Amino acid sequence: MPAQVIPRAEHVFKLLVTGPFAAGKTSLIQAVSQTPVVETDVDASGCEAAVKARTTVAMDFGTYALHDDAGNSDVRLLLFGTPGQRRFWFMTDIMKGDVDAVVFVVDAEAEDTHAEAGAAMRSLLADLRVPVVVAVNRCDDPGDATLMARQLGALASEAALPCQLIDGNSAREVTIEALLAVLDRLERSDIEVLDPLERVVALAGAA
Amino acid sequence: MSLGPESAADLFGLAADFPHPGWVVLDAARDHRFTGELVFDVTPPVHVYFDRGEVYLAERSTEPPLGTRLVDAGALNAAQLEHGAMQIGDTAHLGRLFERVPSIDRDIVVLMTEMMNDESVAWVAAQDIGAITSTPYLHHSSGIHRWHRSVDDVDLRPGDPLPAPVPTAAPYDAVPPAPQPVTDPLVAWGEPARNAPAPTHATACARPVPNEPSAEQPFEEPGPADSILESDWVDRLETHGLPEMGSDPLAVPSALPAMATGQPDRFELIWPSGEIDDQFDAGAALDHLHERDHDRAGPTARVVRATDAGSDHDDTNTDDPDGDDPVDLWDFETTSPSFGPLDEPPTRTDSGGGDQTGSGPTSNEPHLTMITDNAVQSMRHAVASMEADAFAGRLDDTSTTDYSVRPDDLVLPGRVATRTESSVWCLRGFDNDTNRSVFDETTASSRPAAAPAPVPTNGHTVASPRTGTDAVADPGAPEEAGPREAPRVWALRRLIGGLRFR
Numbered sequence: 001m002p003a004q005v006i007p008r009a010e011h012v013f014k015l016l017v018t019g020p021f022a023a024g025k026t027s028l029i030q031a032v033s034q035t036p037v038v039e040t041d042v043d044a045s046g047c048e049a050a051v052k053a054r055t056t057v058a059m060d061f062g063t064y065a066l067h068d069d070a071g072n073s074d075v076r077l078l079l080f081g082t083p084g085q086r087r088f089w090f091m092t093d094i095m096k097g098d099v100d101a102v103v104f105v106v107d108a109e110a111e112d113t114h115a116e117a118g119a120a121m122r123s124l125l126a127d128l129r130v131p132v133v134v135a136v137n138r139c140d141d142p143g144d145a146t147l148m149a150r151q152l153g154a155l156a157s158e159a160a161l162p163c164q165l166i167d168g169n170s171a172r173e174v175t176i177e178a179l180l181a182v183l184d185r186l187e188r189s190d191i192e193v194l195d196p197l198e199r200v201v202a203l204a205g206a207a
Numbered sequence: 208m209s210l211g212p213e214s215a216a217d218l219f220g221l222a223a224d225f226p227h228p229g230w231v232v233l234d235a236a237r238d239h240r241f242t243g244e245l246v247f248d249v250t251p252p253v254h255v256y257f258d259r260g261e262v263y264l265a266e267r268s269t270e271p272p273l274g275t276r277l278v279d280a281g282a283l284n285a286a287q288l289e290h291g292a293m294q295i296g297d298t299a300h301l302g303r304l305f306e307r308v309p310s311i312d313r314d315i316v317v318l319m320t321e322m323m324n325d326e327s328v329a330w331v332a333a334q335d336i337g338a339i340t341s342t343p344y345l346h347h348s349s350g351i352h353r354w355h356r357s358v359d360d361v362d363l364r365p366g367d368p369l370p371a372p373v374p375t376a377a378p379y380d381a382v383p384p385a386p387q388p389v390t391d392p393l394v395a396w397g398e399p400a401r402n403a404p405a406p407t408h409a410t411a412c413a414r415p416v417p418n419e420p421s422a423e424q425p426f427e428e429p430g431p432a433d434s435i436l437e438s439d440w441v442d443r444l445e446t447h448g449l450p451e452m453g454s455d456p457l458a459v460p461s462a463l464p465a466m467a468t469g470q471p472d473r474f475e476l477i478w479p480s481g482e483i484d485d486q487f488d489a490g491a492a493l494d495h496l497h498e499r500d501h502d503r504a505g506p507t508a509r510v511v512r513a514t515d516a517g518s519d520h521d522d523t524n525t526d527d528p529d530g531d532d533p534v535d536l537w538d539f540e541t542t543s544p545s546f547g548p549l550d551e552p553p554t555r556t557d558s559g560g561g562d563q564t565g566s567g568p569t570s571n572e573p574h575l576t577m578i579t580d581n582a583v584q585s586m587r588h589a590v591a592s593m594e595a596d597a598f599a600g601r602l603d604d605t606s607t608t609d610y611s612v613r614p615d616d617l618v619l620p621g622r623v624a625t626r627t628e629s630s631v632w633c634l635r636g637f638d639n640d641t642n643r644s645v646f647d648e649t650t651a652s653s654r655p656a657a658a659p660a661p662v663p664t665n666g667h668t669v670a671s672p673r674t675g676t677d678a679v680a681d682p683g684a685p686e687e688a689g690p691r692e693a694p695r696v697w698a699l700r701r702l703i704g705g706l707r708f709r
Contacts, residue, residue, distance in 0.1 A: 011698035032706070066698075066705045075698040075705075150477065172706055179703045186696045 009065065009076035015178055016096055017060070018124065019105035020113035021084030022051045024137040024165035026060050028105060029079045031171035033062025048085070056083045058091055064175075079175075086116065092124065101178040102132040105165070108139035108148060118152040125153075131181030134160040135174040218341060230332040232339055236260060243343035253331045256347045263355050264320070264347050265327035273320070273349050274299050282319040287311050302350025317354060 017025045030037050040058035048055055060081030065073035080099070082092045096102075102124065106117050125132055134154050136145035139162040149160030161177050163170040219235035221227055229247060233255070236245060240260040247253040256264040270276065274292055277283045283291075291304035291311065305313050346352045477483050 011695055011702075013699065013702060064702075064706065066701055075702050077702055077706075172709065176703055176706050179699060179706070183696065183699050183703065186693065186699065 009072075010074045012076045012078060013101075013179065013182065014078045014080065014099045015101050015103055015175065016080050016082065016092075016099040017103045017105060018082040018092055018120075019084060019135075020107070020110070020117040020120070021048065021055065022110065023084060023105040023107045023113070023117075024135075025081045025084065025105050026056055027165045028103065028135070028171040028174060029060045029062040029081045031165070031168035032064055032077075032079060032175050034065060035063045037062045055085070056081065057085075057088060058083065059095060077175075077179075089120070092120075096124065096128060099128065099130055101130050101182045102128060103135055103174060103178050104132055104152075104154075105135045105137055105174075106148065106152065108136045108144065108162075114148070114152065122153040131178070131185050132158050133174060133178045133181055134158065135163050135165070136160060137163055137165045139163070218343075226335045226337040228332070229334045229336050232336055233262070233328065233332055241341075241343070243341060244345040244347075246340040246342075247331050247334070247336050248338040248340070249331065249334045249336065253327060254347075255328065255331065256345075256352070258346075258352050258355065261355075262324055262328055263352055264349075265324045265331065267327060272299060273347075273351065274301055276323060277316060277319060280319050280323075282316045283311060298348040300348070300350045302353035305354070313354075320351065320354075 017028055019025055026037070026039060026041070038059075038061035040056055040060070041054040042057050043049070044052055044055040060079070062079040062081075064077040064079070066075040068074045080095045082088070082095060104117075104121050104124075107113065121132070121134075132154065134145070134149035134152065136148050139145050139148070142160075142162055145160045145162040149158065150156070154160060159177050159181060161174055163174050165171050165174070219232065219239060219241075221232065221235055229249075232245070232247070236255075236257055237260040241257045242259055243257060245255045245257065247255065251267045251269045253265060253267050255262055264273070266273070271279075274283070274288045278285055278288055287308045287310065288299075291308040292299040292301050293303065293307075294300075304316070305311055
């Protein structure tokens with residue numbers, strides 16, 4: 001039986017969900033994805049086993065799609081999750097290509113990971129010119145989230161969102177925030193630039 | 208003075224033993240610290256020039272001039288030789304070659320000359336010399352002995368005592384360097400010193416005063432005969448032709464009207480560690496604010512309003528619970544001069560047809576001057592919620608194409624200004640037709656054409672969100688069918704709406 005060919009979506013948006021170990025990246029993708037998340041979780045070992053039982057070693061992959069009247073998906077969101085351990089950072093370099101936005105997840109209560117997370121985020125954003133949303137997991141105060149994002153190296157124009165990624169709605173809020181950042185970027189790039197001659201013509205017309 | 212072979216042999220103590228190998232004669236000249244010219248009687252004759260026993264030039268009589276050889280060897284180019292050599296009769300003097308043409312690589316020239324000399328000296332040293340002609344203190348006509356030794360050099364041999372210090376010399380710490388008197392009258396013109404302060408109007412029109420010696424112009428005490436040399440020639444000029452003080456209305460200094468300036472804003476830096484540094488001025492704040500995109504890992508900047516600074520700028524301000532940027536909302540949207548000062552971001556009036564120029568809150572509205580990140584987040588969420596609601600309502604109306612104005616339609620929230628990648632800004636305002644959703648733009652052709660004329664405001668054009676900047680280029684151009692926005696933007700809006708109401 002030949003494999004069914006799924007038509008390619010007309011518009012594909014790619015989000016990269018990254019962050020330190022045990023920050024909540026996989027939870028975010030699982031909450032948003034419509035399809036079963038492709039995950040590469042294995043039993044954690046060493047000191048990481050004391051934090052959680054299983055950990056991602058390669059990637060997480062989830063999708064979300066909108067369908068047209070014919071049932072074909074014309075808009076598709078791809079979520080790529082990276083492993084959090086430093087030894088797997090090369091996977092981030094592999095997956096960061098052509099992303100539309102970055103969701104950087106950080107655990108507010110795991111302060112021992114913040115220094116390394118900040119270095120990783122700045123290193124990542126030095127290569128990427130895409131919007132970033134800092135999702136501060138296990139945090140309820142927007143002020144604390146903003147301050148933490150600044151400490152990690154985020155700009156004031158980059159959104160910092162407190163969230164509880166164990167809740168699916170909170171994860172969707174983070175995703176929507178990232179997509180809004182992409183939308184903002186697209187709208188800015190869509191603005192035409194008025195040349196001086198057009199300004200003069202407009203001024204003359206108004207007069 | 209030219210000496211014969213016998214005299215030369217007597218000079219070096221070699222008279223009884225000619226012919227001698229060439230190296231014997233060279234050694235004798237070195238031992239006697241001979242200065243001058245020796246001409247070795249070989250074929251072709253070799254001219255060797257000594258300076259205190261050291262050979263600085265050796266050349267065969269058949270060889271071209273030294274300058275030509277240096278050009279041929281690549282150490283100089285013809286232009287450098289032409290500018291660097293001083294032609295005196297038939298002789299090209301190269302003694303000031305390096306001073307006249309600083310671009311010449313001195314090391315290469317000297318090295319090339321030494322290699323030529325070594326070759327000639329090595330050749331003549333191996334010859335049997337039947338006779339020599341010596342001319343003491345005769346230097347080569349090219350003057351290259353100046354290359355190797357300056358007039359101030361002291362010739363010392365191993366074991367010689369150090370020369371006595373100059374009588375005026377003293378340790379550097381004890382006496383500051385005394386100005387050296389100018390002895391050459393040709394260069395002693397009292398040219399105005401470059402480091403001297405620029406003359407003001409008063410000093411330029413003042414009567415000339417006798418020149419005073421200064422550190423920059425160290426002149427000796429002027430005497431009655433040579434006072435013309437030490438005095439500044441500018442001071443000799445009279446003020447003929449210059450207007451009298453106060454006669455020129457343009458030259459009269461007048462006080463400018465006082466400018467009403469308020470208390471300057473204070474600029475603060477918030478480092479990633481949370482430390483706040485406020486030791487910066489407002490001007491630096493603006494410069495830094497405009498470049499903050501390039502400082503991703505750096506501190507966060509903020510401007511504290513002068514009106515607020517008078518009360519308290521603590522991070523625990525009640526209007527700023529998160530202690531963060533009060534102007535972050537406008538950080539990309541406040542550089543337009545038409546928008547007014549930095550703390551007056553462009554806003555939209557709810558009348559729609561009123562003030563569309565983006566005039567922000569004034570100082571009379573202090574409650575609007577503190578925009579926190581909470582407000583930013585709230586506005587973002589409001590935007591997303593309203594867009595999503597509009598999308599949901601749009602789905603319910605997919606069967607109808609009636610886009611007439613309905614009172615229950617949502618108002619497009621939109622943004623007040625967007626920044627482009629260039630320095631030109633375009634303000635997105637709102638027209639009177641507010642009963643539309645952002646998703647109505649997908650069927651712009653079916654809507655009634657109610658695009659208002661663009662309103663230019665100081666170089667910025669307020670355009671309808673429907674027509675965008677197209678209205679500026681051609682206000683009467685009909686809208687094209689299909690989605691006016693980029694399809695990707697439209698798809699992204701759908702995706703956001705779908706996620707919101709999942």
